[in-house]
Amino acid sequence: MKSLDIVFADKQVVEVREQEVPALAPEQIRCAAKKSLISTGTETICLRGVFDPNTNWESWVKYPFYPGYSMSAEVIEVGSEVKGIKPGDSVFVGIEHRQFFNVHYKNVMVLPDGIDHEMSAWTALARIAQVGVRRAELKLGETVGVIGLGILGQLVVQYLRAFGARRIVAIDPASSSRIEAAKRSGATHLLQTDVANALEEVKQITGGKMLDVVFDVTGHPSVLAPATLLVGEMGRVVLLGDTSTPSQQHLGPRVLSNSVAILGIHAKMSSNYNGITANDMNSLYYDYLLQNRMDVNHLITHRHSPLEAPQVYDWLMKDRSSALGVIFDWEKL
Structure with missing residues (x-):
């Protein structure tokens, strides 16, 4: 299976590459991306590539670099040892902007009823804020x-x-x-x-x-x-x-x-804060959404096909003042 993946090939160079998805391991699930949220601040810093020595940025960002970490997806295949997850489930996963991908089944969270893919795409950022x-x-x-x-x-x-x-x-x-x-x-x-x-x-x-x-x-x-x-x-x-x-x-x-x-x-x-796990924080975010105590709908300002990624990041690098929630809609492919 081929996947279209967004990659920063070098400083200020954005590409959409077709790449092979590896074979599915027994404890992995294969997912099809639905919506992913651009972390506009983090990802433009990564793309700009200006880092002081000995910073987290310098050690983390190596080109080619695959941006993104807040993805909502649908399970399309499960490995032989996967438990509690089935094809058709909607899941959140902290992974890069990719069309198709494999991930260990314990590293995803099945979405509760009432949480759609656009709400889910905010999960990683909501957890960091929390x-x-x-x-x-x-x-x-x-x-x-x-x-x-x-x-x-x-x-x-x-x-x-x-x-x-x-x-x-x-x-x-x-x-x-x-x-x-x-x-x-x-x-x-x-x-x-x-x-x-x-x-x-x-x-x-x-x-x-x-x-x-x-x-x-x-x-x-x-x-x-x-x-x-x-x-x-x-x-x-x-x-x-x-x-x-x-x-x-x-x-x-x-x-x-x-x-x-x-x-x-x-x-x-945000993966574990004083014993409060990522899933604990994710669940709180989802409950706040379902109880109308939080809302992200008014924060979504732009939706784009992943094929537009080079133009989207070019715009964000020049002036992101008009942007809040910028969503890659993988269903546009």
């Missing part, structure tokens, strides 16, 4: 800021609402569409401004107390320093966006005097 919110150790009624309203920031806003934040201050200079999406996601205060210019407005919103927690979801090295000024004494700054150039990242001027905690959290922790 583990970031868990890292903050929120207390009921805290005032929280979110800097960067891309797909991950929008999901953080939704989890903050579910976790009981009193005020959710959404900050992004990019576009009014992102601000409007954040309002629908649950933000109570909307600041369409650069983080460096948000200080006075945050003072007004909080009556001078400042934020209890702020999330930097941008991955941009210039954001950390002004972000630390938005929290009060003993405040927490959660770095959920991983910059590829940390040599350009600096602490703010009052981190020590205000006893600010800077908390890092990486996507790899």
Whole structure:
């Protein structure tokens, strides 16, 4: 069987390659892709290929590089030792943008009734957002800021609402569409401004107390320093966006005097966070969707055939401010 796979052949070179799918092993299932979500920030960083030495990015991204990690698919064949999964099942799997693929049956999650393929395609990003919110150790009624309203920031806003934040201050200079999406996601205060210019407005919103927690979801090295000024004494700054150039990242001027905690959290922790497994977090996300406590439909802005991948990534590299959820629809092939 042949599969069309999206590959970054080199820096800023995107190809759609036809490749052979290996023979099915006894404990594997074969799947046909339905929908996969582009992680726009992560994947454009991988494509751009600018990494500081000794970063996670430098060790992870080797060309040819196969992007993607949030896939919804249908099972079309099962190996002889597979248990509990059958052809026709809809599954989520953290795998690259591929038309057909084999995967160990224990590495997928069968979707519950009511969760469609577009909802499922957000699972990996929803889990990363969830583990970031868990890292903050929120207390009921805290005032929280979110800097960067891309797909991950929008999901953080939704989890903050579910976790009981009193005020959710959404900050992004990019576009009014992102601000409007954040309002629908649950933000109570909307600041369409650069983080460096948000200080006075945050003072007004909080009556001078400042934020209890702020999330930097941008991955941009210039954001950390002004972000630390938005929290009060003993405040927490959660770095959920991983910059590829940390040599350009600096602490703010009052981190020590205000006893600010800077908390890092990486996507790899979403596989198991303090004993909470990936499937536990996936199930919570699905339950929130089914209970109408979360929604991703308003976050989907673009749907494309995988054959359009070179043009899609070229557009995202130039200006992704108008993009939120960008879906590869494999049923268009």
